Amino acid sequence: MLYDFLKRFAVRPLIRIFFRVKIQGIDNVPESGAAILASNHLSVSDSVFLPAALDRPVIFLAKDEYFNGTGLKGRITAWFFRNINQLPMDRSGGKKSAASLASAKRALDEGKLLGIYPEGTRSPDGRLYRAKLGVAKLALESGAPVIPIAMIDTDKVQPINQSIPRPGKIGIKIGKPLAFEHLAGKHDDPAAMRACADEIRKAINVLSGQSYVDIYAPRKPKK
Numbered sequence: 028m029l030y031d032f033l034k035r036f037a038v039r040p041l042i043r044i045f046f047r048v049k050i051q052g053i054d055n056v057p058e059s060g061a062a063i064l065a066s067n068h069l070s071v072s073d074s075v076f077l078p079a080a081l082d083r084p085v086i087f088l089a090k091d092e093y094f095n096g097t098g099l100k101g102r103i104t105a106w107f108f109r110n111i112n113q114l115p116m117d118r119s120g121g122k123k124s125a126a127s128l129a130s131a132k133r134a135l136d137e138g139k140l141l142g143i144y145p146e147g148t149r150s151p152d153g154r155l156y157r158a159k160l161g162v163a164k165l166a167l168e169s170g171a172p173v174i175p176i177a178m179i180d181t182d183k184v185q186p187i188n189q190s191i192p193r194p195g196k197i198g199i200k201i202g203k204p205l206a207f208e209h210l211a212g213k214h215d216d217p218a219a220m221r222a223c224a225d226e227i228r229k230a231i232n233v234l235s236g237q238s239y240v241d242i243y244a245p246r247k248p249k250k
Contacts, residue, residue: 052201177235
């Protein structure tokens with residue numbers, strides 16, 4: 028499979044050469060079965076560093092702009108993201124966003140690892156922003172455990188508007204799984220989804236140590 032080839036013989040070797048990655052809590056990722064990896068989002072490279080750190084394949088929900096670029100660079104970017112198990116996530120709301128979440132739910136039903144950024148976009152300033160409800164809906168619909176994750180200093184190796192990450196040191200902190208049996212069957216209840224999303228965000232916050240901003244992150248990061 029092309030995904031395994033790229034991961035083992037291209038992505039991982041390059042990361043080992045150019046980056047010093049410190050991983051904590053890797054045993055919190057189950058060896059089999061569905062789980063949601065809920066991470067903060069500081070850099071485009073988060074979607075590469077995290078899957079490369081794990082032995083199991085990870086299907087990531089990535090913003091659809093990565094798949095719709097034009098020109099040679101856009102086509103290469105789309106090819107790369109598709110072949111490292113990324114699913115396009117439409118963030119415009121309505122039926123398109125629902126279809127993206129349905130694709131993610133199918134992956135969980137198949138017992139796969141799903142990566143998602145609860146904030147919905149990269150942090151524009153390194154702070155942690157309010158979690159959107161998509162992660163909660165997936166967690167409550169699927170019953171899959173949610174594993175909070177903090178990416179550390181990835182914004183330093185690849186700041187906003189920098190195309191290629193520069194060598195450096197990053198960290199990945201993986202927390203203990205969160206279960207939401209007490210909210211089972213409430214995936215259409217806004218209050219239950221908000222409580223679930225907030226609990227996930229708080230767990231990420233403990234790991235990352237970021238300052239928290241109680242608003243949704245702006246869609247377009249500041250330059």
